[in-house]
Amino acid sequence: MRNYSTAVYTTAEIREIEQLAAALPGPPALMEKAGLAAAEVARDRLLIYGRTRVLVLAGPGNNGGDAFAAARHLQAWWFKVTLVFTGQRSTLSSDAQRMLDAWLTAGGKIFSGIPENEKWDMVIDGLFGIGLDHHEGRELAGQYLALVNTVNRMNLPVLALDIPSGLGSDSGQVRGAAIRAAMTVTFIGLKPGLVTHQGPEYCGEILLDDLDLNTLSLREPASWIMDQLLAQTLLPPPRSASSHKGTYGSVGIIGGSTGMMGAALLAGTAALKLGAGRVYLGLIAGKALEVDTTQPELMLRPVHEIFKLDQLSCLVVGPGLGMRPDARFWLSSALESTLPLVLDADALNLIATHSSVANLLRKRKAPSTLTPHPAEAARLLNMDISAIQNDRMAAAANLAKKFNCCAVLKGGGSICAVSGGKRYINTSGNPGLSSAGTGDVLSGIVGALLAQGVSSENALLLAVYLHGAAADILLKQQGGPVGMTASEISNTARNLLNQWVYSPEIH
Numbered sequence: 001m002r003n004y005s006t007a008v009y010t011t012a013e014i015r016e017i018e019q020l021a022a023a024l025p026g027p028p029a030l031m032e033k034a035g036l037a038a039a040e041v042a043r044d045r046l047l048i049y050g051r052t053r054v055l056v057l058a059g060p061g062n063n064g065g066d067a068f069a070a071a072r073h074l075q076a077w078w079f080k081v082t083l084v085f086t087g088q089r090s091t092l093s094s095d096a097q098r099m100l101d102a103w104l105t106a107g108g109k110i111f112s113g114i115p116e117n118e119k120w121d122m123v124i125d126g127l128f129g130i131g132l133d134h135h136e137g138r139e140l141a142g143q144y145l146a147l148v149n150t151v152n153r154m155n156l157p158v159l160a161l162d163i164p165s166g167l168g169s170d171s172g173q174v175r176g177a178a179i180r181a182a183m184t185v186t187f188i189g190l191k192p193g194l195v196t197h198q199g200p201e202y203c204g205e206i207l208l209d210d211l212d213l214n215t216l217s218l219r220e221p222a223s224w225i226m227d228q229l230l231a232q233t234l235l236p237p238p239r240s241a242s243s244h245k246g247t248y249g250s251v252g253i254i255g256g257s258t259g260m261m262g263a264a265l266l267a268g269t270a271a272l273k274l275g276a277g278r279v280y281l282g283l284i285a286g287k288a289l290e291v292d293t294t295q296p297e298l299m300l301r302p303v304h305e306i307f308k309l310d311q312l313s314c315l316v317v318g319p320g321l322g323m324r325p326d327a328r329f330w331l332s333s334a335l336e337s338t339l340p341l342v343l344d345a346d347a348l349n350l351i352a353t354h355s356s357v358a359n360l361l362r363k364r365k366a367p368s369t370l371t372p373h374p375a376e377a378a379r380l381l382n383m384d385i386s387a388i389q390n391d392r393m394a395a396a397a398n399l400a401k402k403f404n405c406c407a408v409l410k411g412g413g414s415i416c417a418v419s420g421g422k423r424y425i426n427t428s429g430n431p432g433l434s435s436a437g438t439g440d441v442l443s444g445i446v447g448a449l450l451a452q453g454v455s456s457e458n459a460l461l462l463a464v465y466l467h468g469a470a471a472d473i474l475l476k477q478q479g480g481p482v483g484m485t486a487s488e489i490s491n492t493a494r495n496l497l498n499q500w501v502y503s504p505e506i507h
């Protein structure tokens with residue numbers, strides 16, 4: 001049993017792996033292995049607290065089959081098991097039928113509903129796994145809705161098999177209601193729904209059991225977890241003693257229209273603090289602000305002057321840009337340049353609104369990076385926000401494909417889509433990031449890393465992870481996410497980047 005792996009598989013990919021495994025000579029008994037792995041997790045947790053009573057819920061599909069096997073092992077180890085089966089033997093797969101029969105042969109009993117006036121120490125949730133219907137309108141209803149709500153009200157630790165029932169395994173979307181698990185033992189590979197959107201709120205601690213399959217060799221993954229180990233491989237190198245400000249590049253930021261100056265300043269400060277040699281702000285509001293006295297290192301210019309600078313490494317377009325025709329003009333100029341671009345906020349809204357601007361983006365040869373939140377992604381892909389959230393993995397990949405760029409779809413479990421259809425799901429961050437200005441800071445961090453010579457894909461991945469990791473540090477320091485500010489993210493991200501580059505052994 002490992003509690004860590006980097007590959008993430010969609011339901012279709014897991015099904016493919018299962019078929020490949022079934023075609024192996026002497027095919028492995030996957031359901032038996034899954035049930036045993038789950039029973040061992042349950043046993044170990046129950047023994048810690050000296051508890052013995054387990055309620056097992058077995059649903060109408062193979063997730064139920066896993067539950068029968070787990071129940072049988074626990075009963076053989078003298079735990080007191082109550083098993084509720086919601087399906088019918090005749091409609092089970094042959095594997096699941098065998099598990100049901102083995103449970104009955106071992107003297108197990110079956111209940112059709114949760115018995116009243118009994119008490120348990122733990123619940124095992126084997127109602128639905130990756131086979132939960134994800135089609136619109138197929139919400140949990142009737143008996144299943146009642147069961148899920150009852151279990152959640154019991155206030156007992158729940159061990160979910162494969163994925164908490166009611167959670168979409170590709171989307172992390174709750175389908176009407178979902179089991180709130182303390183632990184999820186997931187089989188074969190991690191699923192996107194465990195780590196993005198609502199998944200992390202429902203699955204508790206995730207334990208991966210690959211059922212002794214060599215998953216990576218059976219199916220090369222297209223999606224990965226973005227975590228500390230991966231971040232450590234993407235860092236800019238330690239600085240040379242003979243370096244100068246030119247070594248670390250120049251970031252140009254285009255935005256700051258009247259009334260939205262703060263966004264450009266936040267992005268600029270983030271770029272400065274994350275190591276850019278120079279940061280220029282090209283303000284749409286012209287000479288409205290000559291200097292930021294709290295951050296005088298920022299070089300403030302009317303926007304047209306930015307395009308006369310010859311030593312820029314990249315442009316960040318969007319923070320406080322606005323939607324007026326002049327904003328559109330300067331965005332188009334940036335798109336026509338040969339510089340790497342980071343596009344956020346109103347730059348994205350302008351691209352979504354004007355097909356001529358979108359065409360400029362699609363035709364670019366230099367790298368472009370898009371950083372939309374779900375509402376911006378919905379505009380870019382011409383879809384509802386709910387459709388974006390219902391399949392965040394596809395939305396992220398479609399953004400990258402449609403606009404010839406790399407893209408991050410922000411929100412819980414941000415998804416970065418890069419070239420070749422590869423996706424990375426971020427594991428850092430918390431609701432403290434849901435406040436004004438944090439997106440501006442993220443775009444500034446991406447710009448800073450680009451200026452320091454990190455490739456556009458690596459800059460995006462590292463920036464997204466670093467931004468979330470800074471928020472996680474602040475959450476710990478403050479005891480919660482309330483009132484976290486964007487400026488604090490820049491400061492803490494700076495500390496973290498220094499630690500990771502110069503004292504990596506601390507982590």
Ligand SMILES: NC(=O)C1=CN([C@@H]2O[C@H](COP(=O)(O)OP(=O)(O)OC[C@H]3O[C@@H](n4cnc5c(N)ncnc54)[C@H](O)[C@@H]3O)[C@@H](O)[C@H]2O)[C@@H](O)CC1
Nearest residue numbers: 018030031034060061062063128129130131132133138162
């Ligand atoms: N196939 C295999 O090789 C393996 C499968 N395993 C387990 O099998 C699971 C997948 O099994 P299945 O494909 O049978 O799918 P599930 O057991 O997840 O669910 C399918 C059943 O749920 C019903 N259903 C779906 N959506 C519903 C809804 N909204 N309301 C009410 N009923 C609904 C379906 O009609 C079907 O009866 C995995 O998650 C895993 O737990 C493991 O045993 C490992 C090996």
Ligand SMILES: [K+]
Nearest residue numbers: 128161163165
């Ligand atoms: K389940």
